[in-house]
Amino acid sequence: MGEEKTTIAFDGGESAAQEKRRKQKQQKKKGAVVVVMGATGAGKSRLAIDLASVFPGVEVVNADSMQVYHGLDVVTNKPPPSDRNGVPHHLLGMIDASMEFTSRDFRNLAIPIIDDILSRNGLPVIVGGTNYYIQALVSPFLVDDVLEDLHECSVADLSDLKDFDVSGGYERLKEIDPVAANRIHPNDQRKINRYLSLHASSGALPSNLYRGKAAEKWGRVSNFRYNCFFIWLDASLPVLDRYVDQRVDCMIDSGLLNEVRAIYNPSAVYTRGLFQAIGIREFNDFFQSYFANKDADLRHKLAVSDVLNSNDDKLKNLLNEAIGKLKANTRKLVRRQRRRLHRLKKDFGWDLNYIDATKAFFFLWHVVKNLVMFKARYWFQRTCGLNISVRDNYSFEGKL
Incomplete structure (x- = not known):
């Protein structure tokens, strides 16, 4: 007689391979979204729009706590319609400037939008530097x-x-x-x-x-609401600092001062609504002096943007100080955002695909873009079971 083989079953047991397959199946049932994170000035908005030129069905969901508000487009650095290339953008400039808008409010508005995009087999791309908005959105637990x-x-x-x-x-x-x-x-x-x-x-x-x-x-990898492909777009601090300074100068040239002048209120509360935005409170001392000028005719003749070239040394110095504060506070924001991203990766175990975009600031954006597309293609194949082939363009051969 041949030797009888005995099979031993372990009730409730699960091998590592079985557990991995089970989790993969669970992940595939969740909607796939791309999340573009990073510090101010790293190129998040540009990358989100570039994704739409490569992947079909992209719609951008803004996750910037100041860009959700209506108004102050220059101060909040909203991407203008001409730069969006026809890509639909959601939660951009739709909240009244005086309203308080919390992470819970963001979550409750964003989820139906994302679910609608997914129901149409589109690809939601969540982009923004407000990390606690993104945490509130992707995690089913909110403090x-x-x-x-x-x-x-x-x-x-x-x-x-x-x-x-x-x-x-x-x-x-x-x-x-x-x-x-x-x-x-x-x-x-x-x-x-x-x-x-x-x-x-x-x-x-x-x-x-x-x-x-x-x-x-809260914010743990195993409990995400969606199947998330995270992109952490970053650059070296010296490069980001230089870019921030240049961007502030461009914002001044593009009408930032006129925007702030239009909403200036000496009794404003800088902890509510759009007044929290970097780029408003920094000019408080300047506008106090500007509007205190008893020579009304001179004040109306002298546009805010002309102060730097005027003979009024007091106003000129106050304006230069305000611009310096704006640059310094934006650089502090960059560091705070980077620290939080490091923490999400280290302490919470988020699988952030780190992309060093330093080269992009030296006119090599295509190198950064191609790297992101390669990683995204691999992720969709591995995690979502989608075969994304390269022809004249990337395309989905499957269903989100």
Whole structure:
């Protein structure tokens, strides 16, 4: 008699290969989206539009917290229609400038738009430098949702704290709970106030929200709402700094001062709505002096853009100082954005496809573009099961 073979079954067991195949199937069921991230000035908007020239069905979903607002197109550096090459853009310039627009608001507006694009077999390309917007969108867990459910900080508790001093809130939060402060944007006044109110009413550290179930879910790779191909477009800091300075000069030439003059309000609150944008508060001292000029006729004759060439040394110096502040604050923003991206990759395990676009600033954009297209093609084949072939152009042979 031949030797009888015995098969041993392990209930509930799963090999590594089986687990990998199961996760791949789960991922394929999710809609595929491209997410273009990176610091200010790295070329995100340009790359998103270039993707549309290579992949069919691309529609751009803006994820910049200031570009969602209507107005100040130069200040917020919105891509003008002439540069969009007919590519549909969503959530660009549609929110009233005075409204508060949170990451939850962004998520709730963006999801139906993305789902609609996917239902038409299109390719949503999410692009923007507001990383916490993207985190709120791709992760089904949002910190604001937990804050709503906290028993320790009820609506009554918050109403009792209406006189609580939250001036200089972000710096205060850093002293109380640096971990929580590091997780939110310094201009997210609504969340800063809520964190401070939570601490004042209960003594609890806001960062404790990220323990247990929250820590397992928020922004973790295994729990993304979509099947995401992340592109991290970057360049060396010296190159980005030079580009930022040049871009600010171009923005001045393109009418930034006239935009800020049109909305200038000496009693403006720079922590709400569009007034949070870099490029407004920096000119406060200049416009205070500009409008304080008792010679109304001179003020009307002297356009804001002509101040730099005028004989008014005081105004000229104030304007130069304001432009310097704008450049410095934009460079700080670049560093803050890069730190957050490093953290997403290192601490949260996001698979960010890092693209060094330094060469693009030396007239070699095609090198950067080709590298991105190669990586995107490989990702779609490996992750989504789509065969993207190279003919005269890339095309999808499959269904998203």
